[in-house]
Amino acid sequence: MSDVFDKCRNWKDYRIAKATGLYPYFRAIEASHGATEVEIEGKRVIMVGSNNYLGLSADPRVKEAAIKATEKFGTTSSGSRLLNGTLALHEELEARLAKFLNRESAIVISTGFQTNLALASILGRHDIVFSDRQNHASLVDGIRLSFATERKFRHNDMDHLEQLLSQADPDAGKIIVTDGVFSMEGDICNLPRIVELAKHYNARVMTDDAHAMGVLGTRGRGTSEYFDLEKETDLVMGTFSKSFASLGGVLAGPFEVINYIRHKARSVIFSASMTPGSIAAALKALEIIEAEPERRARLLDIAEKMHNGFRAMGFDTGVSVTPVVPVHIGDQVKCFRFWRALHEAGVFANPVIPPAVEPGHALIRTSYMATHTDAQLDRVLDTFETIGRKLGVIPETRPSVYEPVQIARPGTRILSNRASEKWAAGSNGLLADKGGITLDQLSRMSSREVAGRLFDAVEQLTWRAANLQPEDLRKLGNAPMKLWEKRGELPGLLLEKGAHFFMRNGAHSDRN
Numbered sequence: 295m296s297d298v299f300d301k302c303r304n305w306k307d308y309r310i311a312k313a314t315g316l317y318p319y320f321r322a323i324e325a326s327h328g329a330t331e332v333e334i335e336g337k338r339v340i341m342v343g344s345n346n347y348l349g350l351s352a353d354p355r356v357k358e359a360a361i362k363a364t365e366k367f368g369t370t371s372s373g374s375r376l377l378n379g380t381l382a383l384h385e386e387l388e389a390r391l392a393k394f395l396n397r398e399s400a401i402v403i404s405t406g407f408q409t410n411l412a413l414a415s416i417l418g419r420h421d422i423v424f425s426d427r428q429n430h431a432s433l434v435d436g437i438r439l440s441f442a443t444e445r446k447f448r449h450n451d452m453d454h455l456e457q458l459l460s461q462a463d464p465d466a467g468k469i470i471v472t473d474g475v476f477s478m479e480g481d482i483c484n485l486p487r488i489v490e491l492a493k494h495y496n497a498r499v500m501t502d503d504a505h506a507m508g509v510l511g512t513r514g515r516g517t518s519e520y521f522d523l524e525k526e527t528d529l530v531m532g533t534f535s536k537s538f539a540s541l542g543g544v545l546a547g548p549f550e551v552i553n554y555i556r557h558k559a560r561s562v563i564f565s566a567s568m569t570p571g572s573i574a575a576a577l578k579a580l581e582i583i584e585a586e587p588e589r590r591a592r593l594l595d596i597a598e599k600m601h602n603g604f605r606a607m608g609f610d611t612g613v614s615v616t617p618v619v620p621v622h623i624g625d626q627v628k629c630f631r632f633w634r635a636l637h638e639a640g641v642f643a644n645p646v647i648p649p650a651v652e653p654g655h656a657l658i659r660t661s662y663m664a665t666h667t668d669a670q671l672d673r674v675l676d677t678f679e680t681i682g683r684k685l686g687v688i689p690e691t692r693p694s695v696y697e698p699v700q701i702a703r704p705g706t707r708i709l710s711n712r713a714s715e716k717w718a719a720g721s722n723g724l725l726a727d728k729g730g731i732t733l734d735q736l737s738r739m740s741s742r743e744v745a746g747r748l749f750d751a752v753e754q755l756t757w758r759a760a761n762l763q764p765e766d767l768r769k770l771g772n773a774p775m776k777l778w779e780k781r782g783e784l785p786g787l788l789l790e791k792g793a794h795f796f797m798r799n800g801a802h803s804d805r806n
């Protein structure tokens with residue numbers, strides 16, 4: 295007879311990770327020194343694993359606001375917004391956020407996670423939600439809690455989104471839901487194309503701006519401000535646990551929709567409201583975000599320094615163009631070893647493994663605060679270089695050239711970084727304008743390098759295969775027969791494809 299607890303008793307990963315000293319989670323912070331450095335097990339480490347983008351959690355003005363509100367209203371509201379849990383402070387924050395975000399109305403909810411769960415309240419049985427495969431877990435759960443049909447599109451793949459939209463019942467209610475800035479990889483959703491498709495197929499649009507609010511756009515209003523598409527983005531979600539230095543979330547949009555959510559969402563009406571201290575901290579943070587744009591500018595300068603610092607050493611920071619700077623490692627075990635070496639050397643960063651990223655794409659996620667000093671950042675870079683060389687993630691000597699990353703500053707309107715080797719390999723023709731390499735150059739490469747390039751290609755293809763939709767898989771099922779029929783053409787075709795592959799990827803011969 296089986297016991298529901300069996301799976302817990304038989305779960306080995308935890309025990310293995312602990313026994314090998316490669317367990318990276320639930321590290322207790324004992325003290326904080328201005329948020330950029332913390333103490334763990336009595337040791338001071340530089341924090342590059344927090345989403346405190348503007349460094350406001352340590353700002354004396356924010357702390358004082360939280361203390362004063364706690365003194366005035368107590369430690370908790372002791373109830374749901376619907377009944378006894380609404381304070382004048384909640385209403386003030388909602389009014390201020392609606393104005394800041396340029397929307398008719400806003401509701402604040404106790405956590406960002408619950409804010410996304412509230413989405414379920416407006417999704418009915420006949421609605422269809424189009425959701426990016428890499429959307430945050432809270433959006434995934436919000437959709438799952440609803441009765442709507444979910445159609446997942448491949449990450450930022452607008453052709454796939456269009457395909458799904460075109461196949462959908464034209465009479466069904468539709469909404470496209472996407473992270474603004476993707477939390478693990480730091481790239482930005484293709485909002486301009488999403489908005490175009492939404493108009494064409496009569497769908498609504500919602501962005502989760504957890505990592506974009508306070509960071510992107512001239513005034514820090516997030517992805518839709520960055521792309522100048524605020525009117526076209528129906529709902530915008532944000533969390534206070536990142537740039538707003540607090541805890542809670544916001545959903546802003548048309549009055550009637552927000553009012554409906556206010557009365558119907560189970561994560562609102564069956565949960566206690568944001569505490570007085572949290573609201574006051576978020577209110578003060580909002581005031582600072584509006585008054586001190588120089589913090590955003592410094593944060594983006596830091597992002598640029600770190601991306602390019604890592605790249606100059608030979609690291610791959612992937613598709614990111616934001617202060618979320620992933621350092622790609624690939625292998626999961628190596629990623630954990632890298633994390634442990636960082637920890638021992640006094641740097642706090644987060645290992646990210648599947649399912650948070652695609653298999654074979656384990657990475658160390660670093661993220662920055664406007665309040666980091668250059669000395670701290672240089673120490674982080676030096677530490678990464680030493681460990682990267684030791685573990686064979688980067689070459690012994692720095693590459694002679696590297697592609698710098700263009701950061702998503704106001705007005706740049708970029709989505710992701712085209713410089714990434716691994717990702718560019720999957721994008722047809724992306725590097726064609728960069729010259730590529732000739733077959734002659736290819737023949738002069740060492741066999742190790744050719745093998746490395748092939749390995750990358752296989753890894754890329756595997757990643758793509760893992761991302762296939764069921765209908766694509768069905769198509770793949772017919773492939774062997776088609777291949778058999780075309781067997782005579784294969785040698786020529788392979789040669790041509792191989793040549794194209796190397797032409798596209800040859801621009802990155804800087805690791806020679």
Ligand SMILES: Cc1ncc(COP(=O)(O)O)c(C=O)c1O
Pocket residue numbers: 405406407408410430432473477502504505533534535541542543
């Ligand atoms: C993209 C995204 N959405 C929502 C959330 C949930 O926010 P919170 O941590 O405030 O509950 C997070 C938090 O990690 C996030 O990264």
